Amino acid sequence: MAIVLDIQHLSKKYGSLQAVDNLTLQVEAGSIYGLLGPNGSGKTTTLGMVLDVINPSSGSFTWFGKPVSRDTKRRIGALLETPNFYPYLSASQNLRLYASIKGADPASINEMLDLVGLGTRSHSAFSGFSLGMKQRLALAAAMLANPEVLVLDEPTNGLDPQGIAEVRDLILRIAAQGKTIILASHLLDEVEKVCTHVAVLQAGKLKVNGPVTNILAKTEQVLISTDEAGRALQLLEHLPYVTSFASEKECIAVTLQENYTSADLNRDMFAQQIVLSQLVVRRKSLEAQFLEITKNNA
């Protein structure tokens, strides 16, 4: 897989505050890369540096294997922090301006406005827009010139639940076209729902990164119910890949080792003529995982 963004030992210091600390990571083409971390963990600073608006204190990065330039910027669409537009210009005037910077076809402007649901408001001044509309206009601006990579910093900020669902849907649709998306968020749920890869930042340091499934599925928890609970418990004690189990109200919660799945458990139960009436895989949520990661290293 081609590397779209390669960050090497990137650091940023604001006075005595180390905002980003020796960050190294790679983003592969075609992935939806989530940058996850609490507020103030250095997500926006990192994106600001790779987008050429914040000077790194040290370290380097390349886009498509090249240093940042007008050419690489044309292949990237970005929304950093807040939607930045001229308040007295209309939505389409604003987009036209950015289109001429990016060398995008002006004919695509209306298409983009329709895509984000602002088609009917294209001639209204930006200053009269709600936060959600501003955010959607910023998404439209980011998608001008059909970029290969979208960098989105908190793209669902300020949106109502319906807007959030729409933006997520939009991200998935864009990703389905084979584009790479880099998404910063403090919303775990958001990253879990859309991302293929995730990097967790805390206090400017990279805590963990990799495919979301790896980080999530390290350990799997399975809930089982059966009429023969006693025999099942006996069996569980003898199964080598069961790390722990506990009886809950109606069921038994079983934690499996890595590389074992609920299918293994089901097969062995059935071999012992224990019929399960319920088998539920409860993945450890990213939230639980995230809290564990940030707690362990704090």
Next chain:
Amino acid sequence: MNLLRIELRKILPYRTAWVILGIFTGLLLLVLYAASNFSINGSAIGSDVYRFPNIWQTITYVASYFNLLLGILIIVLITDEYTFRTLRQQVISGLSRADLVLAKFYVVLGLAAISTLYLLALGLYFGLLYSSVKTGEAILGQIDFLSYYFVQATGYMALAMLSGFLIRKSGLAIIAFIAYAKIVEPLIHYSLPDEVDKYFPMKVLGSLSPMPGQKLIDQLTSPTELLSPIWATLPAIGYIGLFLLLSYAILKLRDL
């Protein structure tokens, strides 16, 4: 030229820019018109300084006071970009820091050209009104004052640009710009001999539009030493280059 087109997309629909330009053109016209009716010892000023070819020196001298308005316009245009955070978005979209400075410098050159053309129109109007000799030679006699004015307006706006990029807040940047041009540098002039301070930026820019009748005043008081307009042009262009370089350095060193 794409940079200029981008700037025009911002400025043309911007009412504030038109209001400031309107004040500039209106006030200049008003002052020139009012001054043409003043009289000293019974003879109207208009009859002398408004004639070709003196009119060009008169008009550029009067206009030099209004360069502050052009500077304020430039400061507003630049500090707006900080307020709206649009400099940042333009860099993300593909412009370099040098492009940002260059784009604004094109605006400066454009405004200087427009105001010079406006002075040309005003000069022709008042000149034709008051002159009895209307030969081409008389009309074009001292028209080179217009080119000095162009350099001067560019210089004022380049300083305003530096102030805008440096301070980023419109109110403070305007105060700093006016305070430097009208208070700080004149105070420095007091404590320095003329041969040194005549090379200071504001004095150099001022030398490009000498006061009509300065020679007469110099005979009555101790003369102040000034560069002649033609000798002031070179250092003025040097200062313009310096202001541009400093603006670029500020953008380069600071985060957007």
